[in-house]
Amino acid sequence: MADEEQTSDQILEEDTMQEEQSTDVIQTDDISGSDDSPKQEKPENTEKPENTKEKPKSVKEKLKRDMEQMKEKFSKLLLGEDMSGGGKGVSSALALSNVITNLAASVFGEQHKLAPMKEDSKKRWRKEVDWVLSVTNYISEFVPVQHTARDGSNMEIMVTKQRKDLIMNIPALKKLDKMLTDCLDNFKDQKEFWYVSKDANESEKGVQRNDKWWLPTVKVPPGGLSEDSRKWMQKQKDCANQVLKASMAINAEVLAEMQIPETYLETLPKNARDSLGETIYKSITVEFFDSGQFLASMDFSSEHKVLDLKNKVEASMIIWKRKMTQKESRSSWGSSAKMERRELFEERAETILLLLKQRFPGLPQSSLEMSKIESNKDVGHAVLESYSRVLESLANTVMNRIEDVLYADEVAQNSSESNDEESDQTSTSTTISDVMGWKGAQGET
Numbered sequence: 001m002a003d004e005e006q007t008s009d010q011i012l013e014e015d016t017m018q019e020e021q022s023t024d025v026i027q028t029d030d031i032s033g034s035d036d037s038p039k040q041e042k043p044e045n046t047e048k049p050e051n052t053k054e055k056p057k058s059v060k061e062k063l064k065r066d067m068e069q070m071k072e073k074f075s076k077l078l079l080g081e082d083m084s085g086g087g088k089g090v091s092s093a094l095a096l097s098n099v100i101t102n103l104a105a106s107v108f109g110e111q112h113k114l115a116p117m118k119e120d121s122k123k124r125w126r127k128e129v130d131w132v133l134s135v136t137n138y139i140s141e142f143v144p145v146q147h148t149a150r151d152g153s154n155m156e157i158m159v160t161k162q163r164k165d166l167i168m169n170i171p172a173l174k175k176l177d178k179m180l181t182d183c184l185d186n187f188k189d190q191k192e193f194w195y196v197s198k199d200a201n202e203s204e205k206g207v208q209r210n211d212k213w214w215l216p217t218v219k220v221p222p223g224g225l226s227e228d229s230r231k232w233m234q235k236q237k238d239c240a241n242q243v244l245k246a247s248m249a250i251n252a253e254v255l256a257e258m259q260i261p262e263t264y265l266e267t268l269p270k271n272a273r274d275s276l277g278e279t280i281y282k283s284i285t286v287e288f289f290d291s292g293q294f295l296a297s298m299d300f301s302s303e304h305k306v307l308d309l310k311n312k313v314e315a316s317m318i319i320w321k322r323k324m325t326q327k328e329s330r331s332s333w334g335s336s337a338k339m340e341r342r343e344l345f346e347e348r349a350e351t352i353l354l355l356l357k358q359r360f361p362g363l364p365q366s367s368l369e370m371s372k373i374e375s376n377k378d379v380g381h382a383v384l385e386s387y388s389r390v391l392e393s394l395a396n397t398v399m400n401r402i403e404d405v406l407y408a409d410e411v412a413q414n415s416s417e418s419n420d421e422e423s424d425q426t427s428t429s430t431t432i433s434d435v436m437g438w439k440g441a442q443g444e445t
Contacts, residue, residue, distance in 0.1 A: 070131055073099070093382035096132055097373060100386040103128055104394070111397045112215055113195050114187045114405065122181065129177075132383060136166045139380045165257075166380050169250055173387050176243045180395055183239050192229045193220045193405050207408040218404050224412040225405075233409075237402045244361060244395035251388040252357070254381050260318065261375035264368060272316035272345070280312065284348050285341075291351050295359070306360050310353065314368045317349035362396040 077096060080089020089095070107117075107125045117125070140160040147157045195216040196206045206219030225233065273281045283294050300306050320342040357363070365373070376382055 066127065073128075073131065091377055093376050093379045094374060096135065096379060097376075097382040097386040099132055100129070100383070100390055104390040108394055108397075111394065111401065114184070114190075114398070114401045116185045116188045117181060129387070133170060133174075133387075136170055136380055136383055137162065139163050139166060163380055165254075165384070169254075169384050169388075172246070173250065173384070173391065176246055176391050176395075179239060180243050180391060180398065183236055183243075183398060186236060190229075192225050193218055193408065195219070207411045209404065209407055212400075212404065215404070218408040220405070220408050220412050222412060224409045230406075230409065233402060233405060237399060237406075240395050240398040240402065244392060244399060247388045247392040247395060248357065248361065251385060251392055254385045254388065255369055255372060258372040258376050258378070258381055258385075260368070261371050263375065264371040265318075265322075268315055268319055270319075272319045275315040275319060276312050280309075281316075284316075284352075285345055289348050291348070291355055294352065295355060300360075303360075303363065306356065307364060307366065310356055310363065311367050313349050313352050313356075314366055317346050317353070318368070320346045320349070362393065362400075 076083065077092060077099065080091065081095050081098065082089030090098075103125065107121045139162065141163050142158040143161045144156050145159050147155055149155060194206075196204055196219050197216055198205070198208070198213070200217075206217035208215055208217040224230075269275050276284065283289075283297065298305075298309060324339050324342050324346075373382070373385065376385075
């Protein structure tokens with residue numbers, strides 16, 4: 001240990017000697033040099049390498065911090081979000097799903113306004129989503145490939161390759177993610193509408209739909225948006241709608257591939273009539289069924305009622321499916337006729353669910369979907385489902401905020417048109433009286 005201390009002291013002494021010699025050389029150069037400007041700029045040149053050395057250090061420190069943060073996050077995932085170590089954590093699949101859901105909630109929030117994401121929030125979202133998605137790079141499957149041996153013979157061997165659904169859907173979701181953040185960035189320089197707090201004075205308040213009372217009001221110019229701005233807003237809405245439809249399709253596909261847990265099946269009633277209720281059951285099982293008329297007859301006054309109908313229809317659809325699979329071995333004419341009817345009712349239930357999802361895209365998860373996500377053990381499915389669900393929710397929110405602005409524009413247009421009609425009526429009446437000479441006649445009398 002004493003030798004090591006001596007050698008370290010010698011190294012430090014040599015470094016200090018070299019630094020002193022270098023400073024002496026610089027000072028002698030300054031004193032002995034002429035008044036020419038190139039020689040006087042030597043001290044400035046010596047400062048440049050110091051700045052270039054500081055930059056890599058800051059980058060390395062940032063990478064080190066990110067690495068420590070990633071280690072901490074993945075250690076929580078390995079423990080199933082149970083930091084006590086008591087073995088009471090959730091599965092790795094559910095832990096990853098919760099990470100993406102919680103990250104989106106903290107970064108995006110409720111998105112009350114159409115505005116770009118903060119740069120720090122955007123960097124955090126990109127960084128932490130990439131961490132979670134990196135797990136899918138190691139989810140592989142065996143695929144057959146043709147291999148040529150040294151002797152020229154061909155043979156089929158099995159090699160590992162990233163799973164097919166991940167190869168297709170992960171790049172697609174990344175592209176949808178970028179489209180959505182770019183859509184929000186487009187609202188950076190817009191000046192034709194602005195937001196006013198809902199607690200502001202009545203004279204300063206803008207317009208907001210009745211069912212969105214907690215959001216800030218939207219204010220537009222008195223005559224509404226310009227034609228170019230209105231077209232641009234519609235273009236942004238179409239972009240968000242495209243992201244919404246694509247993410248909904250991916251989410252529905254992944255949920256369909258997840259197995260239905262036994263815990264959910266045990267809660268189902270024996271028949272679809274008990275699940276749907278007498279009125280809804282008769283409406284679905286009539287001879288001539290119209291899905292549009294069926295939805296028109298339902299009560300959708302609250303989100304709870306919509307979700308309740310979705311839960312009932314999903315449960316009845318699974319009951320019909322199970323009864324069909326249980327009676328496939330029977331080949332009698334009566335049982336085959338029943339199977340055809342159940343298959344028809346199942347198709348009607350699927351149509352109703354599809355229309356509900358299109359009509360209410362921001363609907364919370366149903367009982368079946370929640371039980372599938374909680375019981376799922378497939379990490380790839382968990383990542384795809386949560387990522388697509390988050391993008392679907394954000395795209396729906398962006399569309400709603402755009403519709404708020406378009407609604408305010410429509411109200412402003414209608415009010416300006418009504419004001420124009422009133423002014424036209426008053427001007428027309430005065431013109432007629434002037435032409436007929438009524439005012440002059442009244443003055444003579």
